[in-house]
Amino acid sequence: MTARLHDIASKLTGGSRGDTKAKPAFPPGTGEGTASKAPEYDNYRMTRKEARNYYSAAAMLLMATGMLFYQSALFSLLLIPLCFPARKHYEAHLAAKRRKTLNDQFRDLLYSLSASFSAGRQMPEALAEGLENMRLIYPDDAPIIRELAHIKKSLYEDRAPEKDVLTDFARRSHSEDIQNFTDVYFTCRETGGDLERVVMKAAEVIADKLNIEREIRTITAQKRFEAKFLAVMPPGLILILQITSPAYLAILYETPQGRVIMTAALIMTAAACFLSVKLTEIKV
Numbered sequence: 001m002t003a004r005l006h007d008i009a010s011k012l013t014g015g016s017r018g019d020t021k022a023k024p025a026f027p028p029g030t031g032e033g034t035a036s037k038a039p040e041y042d043n044y045r046m047t048r049k050e051a052r053n054y055y056s057a058a059a060m061l062l063m064a065t066g067m068l069f070y071q072s073a074l075f076s077l078l079l080i081p082l083c084f085p086a087r088k089h090y091e092a093h094l095a096a097k098r099r100k101t102l103n104d105q106f107r108d109l110l111y112s113l114s115a116s117f118s119a120g121r122q123m124p125e126a127l128a129e130g131l132e133n134m135r136l137i138y139p140d141d142a143p144i145i146r147e148l149a150h151i152k153k154s155l156y157e158d159r160a161p162e163k164d165v166l167t168d169f170a171r172r173s174h175s176e177d178i179q180n181f182t183d184v185y186f187t188c189r190e191t192g193g194d195l196e197r198v199v200m201k202a203a204e205v206i207a208d209k210l211n212i213e214r215e216i217r218t219i220t221a222q223k224r225f226e227a228k229f230l231a232v233m234p235p236g237l238i239l240i241l242q243i244t245s246p247a248y249l250a251i252l253y254e255t256p257q258g259r260v261i262m263t264a265a266l267i268m269t270a271a272a273c274f275l276s277v278k279l280t281e282i283k284v
Contacts, residue, residue: 042174044095058083071253105144110203117196227276
């Protein structure tokens with residue numbers, strides 16, 4: 001996918017791409033200039049409400065797991081602190097989900113930019129029109145809406161250079177498609193390429209990529225369901241045996257050897273869940 005966008009730029013501009021990568025408008029983490037309120041899409045900070053809901057759900061899940069595997073309130077309480085290191089992984093999951101959402105919405109923005117370029121608009125005007133068009137499709141809290149609003153403010157109110165703003169957006173997005181599009185756009189602008197055709201081709205490339213991802217998810221849907229089913233089977237069997245034959249499992253809860261066996265079962269179940277997620281996570 002990366003090579004296709006660069007090939008498109010070379011063909012439409014009639015020359016080599018050259019080195020068009022610019023330094024970030026503002027150093028990462030400095031909080032200076034127009035990037036002060038712009039999000040870093042590789043990080044996700046939960047709001048107080050999200051954190052409260054997360055800790056409540058995580059604590060309840062860990063307590064239920066402790067009661068299931070140990071039938072002890074003490075062991076259940078000892079598992080609760082695990083929700084603190086688990087928060088980092090949950091926030092990484094939310095960050096990846098937000099990046100994917102931004103990338104999907106960026107494809108729709110490209111179609112709007114292409115229409116604006118065909119009407120003779122420059123990039124700042126095209127982005128302003130894109131903001132209005134995206135508001136017809138997505139809610140105000142959508143990543144692409146917030147990002148376009150930030151870009152519009154940077155360009156029109158803060159008078160920041162266009163190249164700095166777009167390069168900063170590409171860096172923060174941590175999206176290969178957005179970074180490649182930014183490189184191709186500045187290549188075409190400097191060499192006099194056909195921006196309308198480039199933007200349409202970029203949109204087609206991203207659309208093809210999304211279609212491939214959907215096809216892969218469709219093909220692997222059964223395997224992902226089987227992985228989830230196998231992951232919940234051990235706890236499910238333990239719960240059924242506790243309800244139907246509690247005396248059958250009593251030795252596992254009343255002896256030190258039983259505690260060790262249940263601890264090993266819990267660790268292996270957690271490892272199986274982790275591996276099932278990793279094995280069915282296919283990136284295009």
